[in-house]
Amino acid sequence: MKKITVDPITRLEGHGKIEIFVNDAGEVANVYFQVPELRGFERFCVGRPVEELARITPRICGVCPEAHHVAATKAIDAVFGVEPAPAGRRLRELLYNAFYVTDHTTHFYILAGPDFIMGPESDPAARNILGVIHKVGLETGGAVINLRAEAAELISMIGGKQIHPVCGLPGGVSTAVTAEQQERMVQITAAQVEFAKFSLQLFDDVVLKNNDYVDLIKSDAFTHETYYMGMVDENNKVNFYDGKVRVTGPNGAELVKFEGKDYLQHLAEHVEPYSYLVYPYLKAVGWKGFVDGKDSGVYRASPLSRLNASDGMATPLAHAAYESFYATLGGKPVHATLATHWARLVELLYAAERAHELAADPDLTNPDVRTIPTGIVGEGVGVVEAPRGTLYHHYKTDDKGIVTNVNLIVGTTNNNAAISMSLKKAAEGLIKGGTEISEGTLNMIEMAFRAYDPCFGCATHTLPGDMPLQVVVKSESTREVISSAKRNM
Amino acid sequence: MSSTLVLGMGNPILSDDGVGLYVAERLRAGPMPDGVEVRQSEVAGLRLLELVRGYDKVVIVDALCSGREPGDIVKYEASEFKGGHRYGSAHSIGLHTALELGRRLGIPMPEDVTVFAVEAEDVETFGEEFSPPVAAAAEKVIDLVRAEVGAG
Numbered sequence: 001m002k003k004i005t006v007d008p009i010t011r012l013e014g015h016g017k018i019e020i021f022v023n024d025a026g027e028v029a030n031v032y033f034q035v036p037e038l039r040g041f042e043r044f045c046v047g048r049p050v051e052e053l054a055r056i057t058p059r060i061c062g063v064c065p066e067a068h069h070v071a072a073t074k075a076i077d078a079v080f081g082v083e084p085a086p087a088g089r090r091l092r093e094l095l096y097n098a099f100y101v102t103d104h105t106t107h108f109y110i111l112a113g114p115d116f117i118m119g120p121e122s123d124p125a126a127r128n129i130l131g132v133i134h135k136v137g138l139e140t141g142g143a144v145i146n147l148r149a150e151a152a153e154l155i156s157m158i159g160g161k162q163i164h165p166v167c168g169l170p171g172g173v174s175t176a177v178t179a180e181q182q183e184r185m186v187q188i189t190a191a192q193v194e195f196a197k198f199s200l201q202l203f204d205d206v207v208l209k210n211n212d213y214v215d216l217i218k219s220d221a222f223t224h225e226t227y228y229m230g231m232v233d234e235n236n237k238v239n240f241y242d243g244k245v246r247v248t249g250p251n252g253a254e255l256v257k258f259e260g261k262d263y264l265q266h267l268a269e270h271v272e273p274y275s276y277l278v279y280p281y282l283k284a285v286g287w288k289g290f291v292d293g294k295d296s297g298v299y300r301a302s303p304l305s306r307l308n309a310s311d312g313m314a315t316p317l318a319h320a321a322y323e324s325f326y327a328t329l330g331g332k333p334v335h336a337t338l339a340t341h342w343a344r345l346v347e348l349l350y351a352a353e354r355a356h357e358l359a360a361d362p363d364l365t366n367p368d369v370r371t372i373p374t375g376i377v378g379e380g381v382g383v384v385e386a387p388r389g390t391l392y393h394h395y396k397t398d399d400k401g402i403v404t405n406v407n408l409i410v411g412t413t414n415n416n417a418a419i420s421m422s423l424k425k426a427a428e429g430l431i432k433g434g435t436e437i438s439e440g441t442l443n444m445i446e447m448a449f450r451a452y453d454p455c456f457g458c459a460t461h462t463l464p465g466d467m468p469l470q471v472v473v474k475s476e477s478t479r480e481v482i483s484s485a486k487r488n489m
Numbered sequence: 490m491s492s493t494l495v496l497g498m499g500n501p502i503l504s505d506d507g508v509g510l511y512v513a514e515r516l517r518a519g520p521m522p523d524g525v526e527v528r529q530s531e532v533a534g535l536r537l538l539e540l541v542r543g544y545d546k547v548v549i550v551d552a553l554c555s556g557r558e559p560g561d562i563v564k565y566e567a568s569e570f571k572g573g574h575r576y577g578s579a580h581s582i583g584l585h586t587a588l589e590l591g592r593r594l595g596i597p598m599p600e601d602v603t604v605f606a607v608e609a610e611d612v613e614t615f616g617e618e619f620s621p622p623v624a625a626a627a628e629k630v631i632d633l634v635r636a637e638v639g640a641g
Contacts, residue, residue: 040615040616043615044502044615056502059500059501059502060502106535110535128586129586129590130593133593138593138595141594142594142595142596145535145538148535148536148539149539152539163530163531
């Protein structure tokens, strides 16, 4: 057997390592996907006042601090048994949707863009953000930067800071916004809606009008029939901030819909000796290994999953985009992993529209942004839809609110089993016995991976950094390196 | 008047990774010449581009994991960043790419970028303490940055 190591993967958050074992016939035998472990997170948190976790957990990693801040704040509400004041809740949701606009935009243009706009097998020297702006025009690049700056401005008006918000307190947020700030927020979010529409149009022009890309998206190598998880409102529409967690099956039917606080009744964790990162699965279905289908408890939690697990989007333009998504891809559910990129743009439009609705709310400047808690429950779960999947924060405290126990299930962890499966299937589809393994082939295997926008920053509580890529083909029997490719090392 | 940004980067709760933030905090507490600003950043990538826009000179302080001896201090100039534009992650494009992207988009980017990097011993344990070699190096970097920006 030969071994191919993709270590670490380019253009993903954190540090991961892929090992592909190839048998003597040159065919893929197995794929292992590993992440390093960081130590001492729970120990770091225990003994601190629970309200500090809203400021500590966002520092696990710099990629989605807002998601951790909001999930933590909701968990802290529950620890103190307090319902957030409506005006405070509204500001949290507005901040959160503005963050989604930034995160999804960045993903599409920086991470997915190079593969689709430049082409998966294009010259690696041009397959990057610089190539993308060269091709789509400097104006678009400038628009991305401008959108990020404006979203950061909005987030800092509510969050108090641009990067790590500090507004979330049990029962609401720390400060109200002024009429002047509201006016600016309406302006910013209106521009976000226009940008989201433009991005969907760009996807239509560049990807959907190219048959090769559509074939690639629909191809079996990038398809898995799994369960899908996503948070929905009372009408089963996608909601990032609050609602119930809904899980639908490979056939599209609802398996279960539960309150976030009951997550342990529905999810269990499988452990493999070669990985620090656990593999959550659906208890009701059970762990059957790294396989898909209705009898396997493997589920996915991603933009595609949220669309599959819902009955639509709660805003008009995004709902129209949702309908067109399923009409084009042959109905619900869509199992094509690479369609996640399109789903992400549908969500981008929803986030922008929802942020605009909230910004324009006549009650936005209501000064009663916080309900002061009067008691303590001592345990709480906060759940939000993070861009990379459902995010669970679960805290226990003593009767003074001092942390005794912390458990997190982060977006990427939900997808751990599915990512491993997607890598294996893509590798099997692309690496055949006797063929030369090109850089383009390896990039296409990574595409299966990047669709999830995996972020091991907080999955293992580690941090993002610059990632070179090494590919090693080894004989399993002799462990000899048969061939290797390196980039950026 | 020319403007300079001293930017301490890192993660404050991941042991040695907090060294850049600590150096910035110490520098901010002391006198700085006119036109020199000191800031901290816990994130990199595109947010870095946004932070450095408009400055003439930027001095970055960060932790480094390169296999050197813990506490070793390495000084880089922007012209030495020969890394490609592809590596890095979605939200964490490299410094070189961030600067180049900014320039191509017509955003004023600093001409002069200097990085002081401190080789870390441990960036994998949650904590707010530095390892002894990094704690010692932090004091030296404070002096180096002061000299770099003319603060004596």
